[in-house]
Amino acid sequence: MTTPSPENEPQWERQLLEKLALAALQEQRAKRRWGIFFKLAGLSYLVAVLVLFVDWGAPDALADGRHTAVVHLNGTIESGGESSAQNINEALRFAFGDKGTAGVILRVNSPGGSPVQAGIVHDEIRRLRAKHPQIALHVVVEDLCASGGYYVAVAADQIFVDKASIVGSIGVLMDGFGFTGTMEKLGVERRLLTAGVNKGFLDPFSPQDAKQKVHAQVLLGEIHKQFIEVVRQGRGARLKETPEMFSGLMWTGSQSVQLGLADGFGTVGSVARDVIKAERIVDFTVKDNIAERFARRLRAETTTGVAALLGAIGLPALR
Template sequence: MDTPEKEPHWERQLLEKIALESLKETRAKRRWGIFFKLAGLAYLVAVLVLVVDWDGSEKLADGKHTALVNVRGTIDATGDASAEKINGALQSAFEDKGTAGIILRINSPGGSPVQAGIVYDEIQRLRKNHPDIHLYAVVEDMCASGGYYIASAADKIFVDKASIVGSIGVLMEGFGFTGAMQHLGIERRLLTAGENKGFLDPFSPQDAKQKEHAQTLLEEIHGQFIDVVRKGRGDRLKETPEMFSGLMWTGSQSVKLGLADDFGTVDSVARDVIKVENVLDYSVKENIAERFAKRLGADVSQSLVLRLFNIDRTALR
């Protein structure tokens, strides 16, 4: 008697279960479809990032223009102010038939004398090969040490009255830990083949002969720096006993000393000196792929440090 009543109920449950499973399968297919579409889009974006230059440095202007090359930050072989990048931009600017004049915009505390020397020599070569194109240095906040080394190759140097200019000197810096090691009972064990192989080792007592040799090196490089400045500035330079001592001056003082020629900005020099207001930036910049790679490397390094020392990430924000 109970069988006829239960059988339709059983069939209904089976049909509901089949319909539910079918709905689940449809939803799963839809989710996977969305996932693969997003993955494909991400792949396409990654390809575009790698093959397209997004930095906007492509030369689009026609006709006469003022070429701009930036020297920003510390001058070294791996940064934005490396000789390779600066010289590459300068070569493009000098070789462009539309270039009416070049502005070297400098905002740098200095850096490697080798990198600065390479840029200086290349400017000299390019100016000789392109005598009709004048190059002017425009100083923003700072043009010190290696930055001024490069600036001295320009036809004229323009500054702001509050710019910091100079620091014509050379340094070699380090630390000595021998006192701390003695206090902590740490013994230095240094083995060398060659009596000066451990030259100025910070964990060993300072050797008088090595110190003297280092000073000789610095004096020679300093002499090279002084020669470059004298050659570049010529009769405009009003030498004083402090000029090559490593001191720095304001832009106003630098004009009086002959370290700079006049006051000016990129716009004013382009307009009033070169007389072509259209400014085109030739600076070599990192594209978005390079910036992403550098950022990724920085994030990985930071994560390793946080894990190594068990540091709460929120403490760094």
């Protein structure tokens, strides 16, 4: 009896094995191709969502035609914030510089903030109004236009409010905390070394110095005087001064119209339609991108935490 040699092995078995191996290889290749396809499709979808829904910091795309330009001033006026002088002024320059702009509305909803930042915006509004005398700028107040917000507003041609808006707070403050009593109870000794007798000005961990307090009051008084001057300059003969007008008090929108702090009642839509006569509204507000928003939120949370722990003194503020 003879043993079958490899040459005599049936060919159909070998062919079957080759076909099975080839089919398995083709299936793996197909899976890999589909995997790449779905990954690319997912990436394309993500890019489309980002393009459509994420603010990239530019003003709205403009179409041809006459329009009312709107810039939003929301929240605290501060360097590095959403309503910094850099952001607001850049938006205003875009708005005044667009050939289709019939008028500009600055929509204000702010408790105030840095007197420096508010002053920079105020001065830029006056410059732009002088450069473009054919384009009026009106302020529309929603909930709140106080302190630094009002410092900005008085640079406008007219100020419109809601009857329930809160307007005013023409004053300056410098706030902080004193921890000397707490430190004594905890047995903590303050060791402060300075070169210059007033270098530790209003240090919250040292007893309050009477001379430094007087000097701080002089600083606040000077900034308050500047504030009063810009209000008188901006409102002119419309202002009906009272003994309490510059005391830091606030008034309703209705009261502010009676006092000459505002000119009348209106919204963004009504002012665009009835005053500027250009009902179509285009938003020129400079908006932060995702990274800037995250950085600002992180900075705000960090600042709040440090202030709560240390009670560091603040700079003069219009709020």
